[in-house]
Amino acid sequence: MKSEKPAQKDAYDMILKAIDVGIYKPGDRLVESELAERFGVSRTPIREALQRLETQSLLARDGRSLIVASLDHNQLAELYVVRSELEGLAARLAARHAAREEVRVLEQMIEADRKLLADPSALARANRRFHRQIHLASRNRYLVQQLDLVYRSMALMAVTSLAAEGRGETAMAEHEAIVAAIRARDEDTAYDMLKAHISNAFIQRLIQDSEKPFPA
Numbered sequence: 377m378k379s380e381k382p383a384q385k386d387a388y389d390m391i392l393k394a395i396d397v398g399i400y401k402p403g404d405r406l407v408e409s410e411l412a413e414r415f416g417v418s419r420t421p422i423r424e425a426l427q428r429l430e431t432q433s434l435l436a437r438d439g440r441s442l443i444v445a446s447l448d449h450n451q452l453a454e455l456y457v458v459r460s461e462l463e464g465l466a467a468r469l470a471a472r473h474a475a476r477e478e479v480r481v482l483e484q485m486i487e488a489d490r491k492l493l494a495d496p497s498a499l500a501r502a503n504r505r506f507h508r509q510i511h512l513a514s515r516n517r518y519l520v521q522q523l524d525l526v527y528r529s530m531a532l533m534a535v536t537s538l539a540a541e542g543r544g545e546t547a548m549a550e551h552e553a554i555v556a557a558i559r560a561r562d563e564d565t566a567y568d569m570l571k572a573h574i575s576n577a578f579i580q581r582l583i584q585d586s587e588k589p590f591p592a
Contacts, residue, residue, distance in 0.1 A: 386415075386417065386421070387411075387415060387417050387421040387422050387424070387425040388424075388425035388428055388429070390415045391406070391411065391415075391422075391425050391426070391429060392429070392434070392528065392531070395434065395444055395531045395532075396528075396531040397501075398497070400444050401444060402443075402444050402445065402446035402447075402532055402533075403443055403444060403446060404443060404444045405438070405441050405442070405443050406426060406435065406441075406442050406443065406444065407441075408422050408423055408426070411426075426442055430442060432528070433445060433529075434528065434529070434531070434532065444532065445532055446532055447529070447532050447533065449585070452533075452581065452582075452585075453578075455526065455529055455530070456574065456575075456577075456578040456581075458526060459523075459526050459530075459574055460571050460574040460575060460578075461571075462519065462522055462523050462526060463507065463510075463523070463570050463571070463573075463574050464567040464568070464570050464571040464574075465514070465519060465567070466510050466511045466513075466514040466516075466519055466520075466523065466570070467510055467514075467554060467557070467558065467566040467567055467569065467570035468563045468564070468566055468567040469513075469514035469515060469516055469519070469563075470510050470513035470514050470558050470566065471557060471558045471560075471561050471562060471563040471565075471566040471567075472561070472563055473513060473514065473515040474513035474558055475513075478509065478512075478513045479555065479558055479559045481509060482506065482509055482510070482513075482551075482555045482558070483555055485502070485505065485506045485509065485551075486506070486548060486551050486552055486555065488502070489502045489503070489506065489548060489551075490548055492544075493544040493545060493548075496536055496538045496539040496544065497536070499536075499538050499544055500536035500538050500539075503536075503538060503547065504527065506551060507523075507527075508527075510554070510558070510570070511523050513558070533581070535584060537577045537578075537580040537581045537584065539584075540580050540583070540584060543577075543580050546576070547573070547576075547577070550569065550572070550573040550576065551573070553569045554566060554569045554570050554573060557569050
């Protein structure tokens, strides 16, 4: 008999992935019965997964319903401050520890990602893979764990900053500068380049948010 614990983990991962890829967006209501049917599991692991996601602030209460949470301006700013520091540290450590093969993989990722410039959603997924590769090259499991938590919260952003006109091309150029610093074992430049990259992404996201219509 299959134990309940793996089913719970599967339900959690499936819901989290659905939020991450935009199947469920901030403000969307999550219903146990509908999720159980979609993912082919019983309602018990779905319920436990929803409770876990609520505890992690990825879901919020709207009356008696659970909805995908959204980030307000202050939460967004706080998230980017933490992300900037952690990502910068990951780049610094990658410049110290990355194997030549890991650097080559980063270079190949940039080459492949340039073909996705017309598809912001695909480019955003590729962007996460690129950053994840830098995290792994840092050789610090605790840093990787903390960055995983940051990226989990970033799933609450409904629109990628890479959707802005010209941002994709600029981001690719920034990626090239980061990898060049890692290849050269220039820890300070790798740190500075990745922090600047995150700062530019934050600026773009603030611009996107400022262009949203005010509620009536």
